[in-house]
Amino acid sequence: MNKAPGGAPTQRDAVKKKSALNRSGAVATRQAGRASAQDFVRGVILELKRVTWPTREEWISATVLTIVLVVGIGLFTFACDQLFGWLFTQLHTV
Secondary structure (H helix, E strand, C coil): CCECCCCCECHHHHHHHHHHHHHHCCCCCEECCEECHHHHHHHHHHHHHHCCCCCHHHHHHHHHHHHHHHHHHHHHHHHHHHHHHHHHHHHHHC
16 A cells, blocks of 8 residues: 555655656756756756647647637627727716
8 A cells, every 4th residue: 555544645655756756857966056057958858758749630729719719708898898888978978
């Protein structure tokens, strides 16, 4: 059993996770309290290799959805502005 009662991770789990990070090279080595630029670039490249990039179809659909939502919210805001403008003009002339 690797879990403590209640499902909380044990110290053993934390040690395993930390040693796995050290072996994968994800934890940059520190020299005099600061990571070198070379270590930083290596870490960035490692992280970018882990990214699940969207397919062309996913990218296009997300872009179209964003454009449609922006236009829709813009039209809604315009309609509310026109409605309140007309309403306040009616109230002001009374």
